[in-house]
Amino acid sequence: MEKITRYTIIFIVLMLLQMLIFNNIPAIGMISPYIYLVFILLLPVNMSKTLVLLLGFFSGLLIDVSVNSLGVHASATVMMAAVRPTVLNILAPRIGYESNNIPLLATFGTAWALKYITSCVAVHHITLYICFTFTFSDLGFMFLRMLINICLTVFVIMLSEIFVFKR
Amino acid sequence: MKELFAFIEKHSFILLFLILQIVSFIFIVNFNEPQKSRFGVVSNAFQGRIYSLTQKITRYFYLDIANQRLADENAKLYKNQEYSKFDHTINITHVDDAENNQQYEYIPAKVLNNSTNKIQNYITINKGWKHGIEKNMSVICPSGIVGVVVRTSKNFSLIMTVLNPHFRVSTKFKNSGFYGSLTWNGKDYKLATLEEIPLHVIINIGDTLVTNSYSNLFPSEIMVGTIESFYQNNNFFSADVRLSTDFKRIDYVYVVRDLYKKERENLESFMQ
Structure with a gap:
């Protein structure tokens, strides 16, 4: 119960942060860090995969409503939520996860967290940019912007995990 | 479920x-x-x-x-093409022998159907009784005789050609004036047979045969053919005649109307 309230608070705070601050950074073009992904990334390892999917969908949809791009973030976040269990499996430590593990930087170390966050965020961003542009023309420029945005998002999420989410 | x-x-x-x-x-x-x-x-x-x-x-x-x-x-x-239209014009060419002395009139016609290799050969032309064609009219073409009209309909006529065993025409030698009766030999569309030539007639190969007026069918002096060969047959000569008309290439013909035919027939019916 304590966990649920905690996640709810995290969710609300992240959403507000994303909607009110990060979406309004006057960045170049479509570049802006997507901090709200932290919520999906921080869900417990043994959480039901379908529940993660649903949570991803609704959080993405909420962001979509705020930036008026209905479906784009939802699709990207659902994609990320779908690959999250696979990524976790690949990155699993030799002894396996404990039942109530939370994929935190503080628990598994910086290198592990960087791999985990980068792969999840990459999947999210690739889907996101495909949905945004919806075309395969001008792939080079799109790819460049995507890479920059991935770096930015990963950087912000790493910072948040280092300084905010320690437990 | x-x-x-x-x-x-x-x-x-x-x-x-x-x-x-x-x-x-x-x-x-x-x-x-x-x-x-x-x-x-x-x-x-x-x-x-x-x-x-x-x-x-x-x-x-x-x-x-x-x-x-x-x-x-x-x-x-095709229906609207020129050649699909039936020729309904009735144009008769007069041969002006002399003024008011007209005996023959010629009705041009196109050959629609033709045969040369059957036992009895006929041709069909695109003129009928509407155009003034009647039974027993003779038919000629520029190169010679063709045949006789045997049947007419409103727009068509059937012509029995020389290449028919029932066809018989009276001919004469152009140079000597002796006459004989010509029939088809029944085999070759180019050859006919002239029979019962008296033995005293001098025949040369290449002699020209023309129609005479005995048969009351063709106008006289119409080309029939030339003597190909001749032989003695009992008390008469028989000759193979090369027909001047090429029945394989017959295209346009003229139907001959004899204006005095009725009168002559009426007169000659007295003989029978």
Whole structure:
């Protein structure tokens, strides 16, 4: 119960942060860090995969409503939520996860967290940019912007995990 | 039903993932202008391709109908062609021997059907009793005699040609004036037989035969053929005659109307 309230608070705070601050950074073009992904990334390892999917969908949809791009973030976040269990499996430590593990930087170390966050965020961003542009023309420029945005998002999420989410 | 639920439960993750992605896709395409227009372009192109493909396939099934329609159209076009029209003009050429001395009139006609290799050969022409053609009129062509009208309809006539065992024409030697009766030999469309030539007649190979007026059929002095060969047959000579008319290439003919025929027939009927 304590966990649920905690996640709810995290969710609300992240959403507000994303909607009110990060979406309004006057960045170049479509570049802006997507901090709200932290919520999906921080869900417990043994959480039901379908529940993660649903949570991803609704959080993405909420962001979509705020930036008026209905479906784009939802699709990207659902994609990320779908690959999250696979990524976790690949990155699993030799002894396996404990039942109530939370994929935190503080628990598994910086290198592990960087791999985990980068792969999840990459999947999210690739889907996101495909949905945004919806075309395969001008792939080079799109790819460049995507890479920059991935770096930015990963950087912000790493910072948040280092300084905010320690437990 | 139980199995269906089991299936859904087993694959709930994948199914949910697909459902959510489809919902997202529908949202993207329906609520975002640039994506909507791009999807519109893509889906239109896709639809267009599918449509053209199905059309390509179904076109084969309508080939029959298309062919039928084309054939009908062709028939209609043929119908309007000049050669499809029946010649209803009644133009008769007069041979002016002298003023008011007209005996023969000529009705030009086109050969529609022709045969040369049967036992009895006939030709069909495109003129009938409407044009003034009657039974027993003689038919000639520029190179010689053709035959006799045996049957007429309103627009057509049937002509018994020289190449018919029932055809018999009275001919004479152009140079000596002796006459004989010509019949077809029944085998070669180029050759006829002249029989019962008296033995005292001097025959040369290459002598020209023309019609005489004894038969009351052809005008006199119409070319018939030339002597190919001759031999003695009992008390008479028989000769093979090379016909001057090429019945394989007969195209236009003239039907001869004899204006004095009735009178002569009436007179000659007294003899019988």
